[in-house]
Amino acid sequence: MRSSLEVADVLRAAGPAYRAAHAGHLSLHQLKVMSAIEHCRTAALGGHVEACTDCGHWRIAYNSCRNRHCPKCQGAAARTWLAAREADLLPVGYFHVVFTLPAEIAAIAFHNKTLLYDLLFKTASETTLTIAADPRHLGARIGITAMLHTWGSAMTHHPHIHMIVPGGGIAPDGDRWISSRPAFLLPVRVLGALFRRLFLTRLLALHDAGKLAFFGRLAHLADRRAFLRHLAPVRKKRWVVYAKPPFAGPEAVLAYLSRYTHRVAISNSRLLRLDEHGVTFRYKDYRRSAPDRQQVMTLSANEFIRRFLLHCLPRGFHRIRHYGLLASGTRKAHLKRARQLLALAPPAPDETPTEPAHPRPPCPCCGGP
Numbered sequence: 001m002r003s004s005l006e007v008a009d010v011l012r013a014a015g016p017a018y019r020a021a022h023a024g025h026l027s028l029h030q031l032k033v034m035s036a037i038e039h040c041r042t043a044a045l046g047g048h049v050e051a052c053t054d055c056g057h058w059r060i061a062y063n064s065c066r067n068r069h070c071p072k073c074q075g076a077a078a079r080t081w082l083a084a085r086e087a088d089l090l091p092v093g094y095f096h097v098v099f100t101l102p103a104e105i106a107a108i109a110f111h112n113k114t115l116l117y118d119l120l121f122k123t124a125s126e127t128t129l130t131i132a133a134d135p136r137h138l139g140a141r142i143g144i145t146a147m148l149h150t151w152g153s154a155m156t157h158h159p160h161i162h163m164i165v166p167g168g169g170i171a172p173d174g175d176r177w178i179s180s181r182p183a184f185l186l187p188v189r190v191l192g193a194l195f196r197r198l199f200l201t202r203l204l205a206l207h208d209a210g211k212l213a214f215f216g217r218l219a220h221l222a223d224r225r226a227f228l229r230h231l232a233p234v235r236k237k238r239w240v241v242y243a244k245p246p247f248a249g250p251e252a253v254l255a256y257l258s259r260y261t262h263r264v265a266i267s268n269s270r271l272l273r274l275d276e277h278g279v280t281f282r283y284k285d286y287r288r289s290a291p292d293r294q295q296v297m298t299l300s301a302n303e304f305i306r307r308f309l310l311h312c313l314p315r316g317f318h319r320i321r322h323y324g325l326l327a328s329g330t331r332k333a334h335l336k337r338a339r340q341l342l343a344l345a346p347p348a349p350d351e352t353p354t355e356p357a358h359p360r361p362p363c364p365c366c367g368g369p
Contacts, residue, residue, distance in 0.1 A: 005271040007071050011038045014301035030309050036067035054368030074262035093167035093246035094253045095185040099124040100160040100240040112212050114314045123198040124161045125323040131186050140169030140178040143325030151265045153283040155307035177341035192241040265311040279304040
């Protein structure tokens with residue numbers, strides 16, 4: 001029997017009261033996310049019988065909700081996605097680059113998720129591709145796999161883009177592979193300055209087109225002059241772009257991707273307890289030094305649910321995107337050319353059977369299938 005606490009347990013215990021208290025203020029999408037997680041792997045979604053072919057022991061296995069916000073359903077989705085990505089890896093160093101929105105912009109993004117999350121993707125990717133193509137830096141066309149995360153460790157609203165970038169690219173003439181320096185991809189200050197300029201220019205254009213919505217304490221920003229005053233300090237601030245050291249080989253890239261691609265606001269493994277005081281969970285306080293970074297926080301059940309629902313993505317929004325050499329339409333041709341330039345044979349077709357999306361555990365009685 002499962003004994004560990006899950007997000008579903010919190011929603012089942014406190015969800016009905018939360019929905020009643022916030023009736024009319026929760027979107028249909030948020031209500032569906034709550035319902036899906038609460039009913040995931042329960043009789044409400046139906047199930048099937050699994051029987052051991054050796055000893056005959058059987059059990060009922062309930063179906064998964066497959067909602068992308070459900071902590072329990074992301075493991076299978078990640079395995080399927082990673083199997084498709086493994087063949088795309090090149091034998092070069094891979095860098096991890098992070099683009100973060102300032103708090104003043106994140107507050108606007110909260111009420112305009114579809115527009116500004118999409119703008120974050122476009123400006124971060126264009127910035128990286130532009131600086132990489134500049135002969136003063138790398139001078140090559142690179143590939144990018146980008147993932148959107150909207151949370152900090154304590155589930156606060158903190159939109160940022162994680163990128164995995166190969167350490168090099170194809171020269172403009174297409175005749176050679178240009179490698180980056182072993183521990184350096186692109187200058188982060190240059191990336192940050194272009195990212196800031198592109199984002200703010202396009203954000204102002206959205207405002208002028210009347211496409212942005214403002215509510216509550218930000219309602220006054222509907223006025224253009226107030227909006228410009230709000231942006232004035234951000235124009236002078238350094239926007240955070242962080243490039244981590246390269247991964248130690250393709251296996252490390254896959255290990256990282258398996259943790260980050262299908263992550264949700266909080267995993268079940270971080271939950272400690274649910275009691276009369278609220279929900280207690282582990283989080284990382286990045287303002288502290290490494291030894292003291294791991295902390296414990298307790299939130300009321302209502303506040304926990306509120307923070308969790310902050311990170312429901314708009315319906316149909318793609319949170320993993322590919323650019324440059326890895327853009328979907330031309331990925332195969334670009335990877336084939338990259339391997340030729342790196343003097344590599346094309347990857348052999350995988351003869352091993354594909355792992356099922358929901359691998360069944362062995363029989364608890366005899367260990368049989």
